Amino acid sequence: MWHQTKKPKAILAVHLYGQLAPMPEIIAVAQKHGLLVLEDSAQAHSAQISGRKAGNWGDASGFSFYPGKHLCALGDGGAVTTNDDELAQTIRALGNYGSHNKSENLYQGINSRLDEMQAALLCVKLKHLHAETRRLREVALAYAQGITHPPSSLPINTSPLSINALAHHAFHLFLIRTPQRDHLQVYLSEHGIQTMIHYPIVPHQQQDYENPQAWSPLCPPITESIHQEVLPLPMGPHMTAQQVAQVVDALNVVR
DSSP, X not given: OOOTTSOOOEEEEEOGGGOOOOHHHHHHHHHHHTOEEEEEOTTOTTOEETTEETTSSSSEEEEEOOTXXXXXXXXXXXXXXXXXXXXXXXXXXXXXXXXXXXXXXXXXXXXXXXXXXXXXXXXXXXTTHHHHHHHHHHHHHHHHHHOSSOOSBOSOOSSHHHHHHGGGOOOSOEEEEOTTHHHHHHHHHHXXXXXXXXXXXXXXXXXXSSOGGGGTTTOOHHHHHHHHHEEEEOOOTTOOHHHHHHHHHHHHHOO
């Protein structure tokens, strides 16, 4: 939400489920109004627009290496990318107790350093990121082409334009949308296919806002409708053709 009494300082672009936000348009707005652009790239490793990848659009970007991400460590971890040398030094200091030099603290920082074991593992896994992303796109295409009894909508379809767009999407998740979401989830579970609702509480209804009641009059209908209807299908580079076919076949016979 934009506060009416304060001038915004930055735009936070969230690349959700593996697809980049409309970054050219966001950059244009930011330049027009003199705003910083920060990217949330936690789910968008290898995603791109016109060859320009997540993490290389804004002034800075945050990546997650949580075990559930495409590029994952053994435990929690993350990184910030930026092309601004001064900002990079500040971020490094903030993650090291606010210190540029030992025993000299310039900021009120935190201890947020990636240990050597996690870094070594990530260096190995990074070499396989592109191959695993290609496999995710293959699974997504198999879903899109194989599901002949689709729900209300799929994230892509089989038109040439959408097939070309596959090269831009990292498919951290492959979501379908249906008004019968809860019924479909039970049905898939009965057929040995596990699914999970990732965000069971819509963001504007979360209690961690200073005044959540202030959101109540808004009642954004599109947000609330999507929240009740989206369901992610099983997705991962480890999936075999047989496993993908099991999901497709189950969806094609559901009524």
